[in-house]
Amino acid sequence: MVTAERRKPNLIHRGIPHQPGTPILDVSRVSVRYNGRYALEDVSFQLSSGDRVAVVGPNGAGKSTLFKVIAGVLEPNSGTVQVYGGGPGAHICIAYVPQRTQVDWDFPVSVADVVMMGRIGKIGLFGWPKTKDWDFVRQSLQVVGLADLVHRQISELSGGQQQRMFIARALVQEAELMLMDEPLTGLDLTSQEIIFQSLEELGKRGVTVLVAMHDLKSAAEQFDLAMLLNRRLLGFGKPEEIFTPEHLVEAYGDHLHIVHTGEQILALSDTCCDKGDQPALKGVKG
């Protein structure tokens, strides 16, 4: 992924100043191809500061690709991404939280070590973390409710705690745009609830958050804005306006089962399961 990255010759990068009056994120006609196949096709949207957006779509819909393009670690084949009026590769205010399977949880680092990593852009090359940096780390862990687990090795955390650790890392990074790749997958409802509370904290600080997810219900309940993605952007707006049967069938195709129950529409997706693990939900179609 990193190979396509735009290189800057200077060694120390502290980010460029933000252009006033420009949206925090302006994605314009972005397309990405892997081996001739579109991973993203002609995606355009704008976000304002403080927006909280659920990015919903089946596996392989290009959610991770979109996030990597926005983070500036993957160069699109065509189209542009602007963060506060500048290319994303020039900013250090973008936090990307990887999918849980992408992280080596046995790596010999503590919770505090991982959170401190977010500070490295501010500390700069050759510098070492100062007392105030460690204070910042502690405060951020307090905000997400992990103050007691500062010195734990990261594999000793539960799934929800792991995600909150990354939210704390975005806080010390002083991120203004946060991209979370499926933070809710595999979490129970209580853990999900705590994550949403931590996201509230980010919202209070004016942080713009994009969360890739599968669960349409949480997306509709917890987010003001939702985005339906399947390589192309099928809908972007208030969840109740874009989660229509037409849009959902377009996004999920055969993998979606629409159930009409009186006034409500139930959409059951089985795409959160791995291939070959197709499911129990088939019979519900009706």
Added chain:
Amino acid sequence: MSLFSDLILAPLNYPFMVRGLLAAIMVGIVCATVGTYIVLRGMAFFGDALAHAILPGIAVGYLASGGVREPIFWWGLLTAILTSLGIGAISRATKIKEDTAIGIIFAGMFALGIALISTVRSYTVDLTHFLFGDVLGVSTGDLLLTGIFASLVILTVLLFYKEFLVLSFDPVLAATLRLPDRFFEYLLLVLVAVTIVVSLQTVGVALMVAMLVTPAATAFLLTRRLPVMMALAALIGSGSGILGLYLSYYLNLASGAAIVLTCTGVFLLVWLGRTLKSIIQDRGLHPLLSD
């Protein structure tokens, strides 16, 4: 004087033994420090391949100088750096997977080295030294070079501690923080290359990977903190170097092999200890009490 201290002190009457011990200690420390990243990033095959791939460089130095050590060091260093950068570039620029690219270059270079050395009539003895090390043949000049380059490697690792940490744990974070990640990737490869050349005379090309990964892997089993892992690995590496040399002295074993076997022995002991401990913890009882 007691028998025990006699056993320890007697070999120190030989200057070659003292020089060998000093070399083994330095090599143990530098290999463990760099080896920590090799283990954490899964680069063991790269390290093994790179060690083998410098053989033609050594061979050229050896042929050009008629067996003098110092040119061999510089030729080895040049080859190691070029090969490490070459492997990095090939796996980036082609469809070929990285381990395949490494395999191709590694075997080809190794064969070239053997072919070059075999043009000299008395080649088997010298080849053996290159392959398996000759720590007791270390000169004062060798020690000096080893000391200088080992210090440089360790200083670089410490200086860029947080950058190497982020790059190894979360490359995407490194990219979003706009660290010069390509620069650090190549710097790490160069550090591995220098470490291998520094350690060449102690354990040789064929056993090198053991010094790079075994002490670091042992330390990985013992701790969950990176700085502790590095320090423990250095302790295990240099300790095994000392113990291995004494074993080699008293049992008349090949020195490189004795050092590596000691490392392996320590790893097995630690692994066994951890396994037993986790079995005991899983049962929640001391095994002797569980019946």
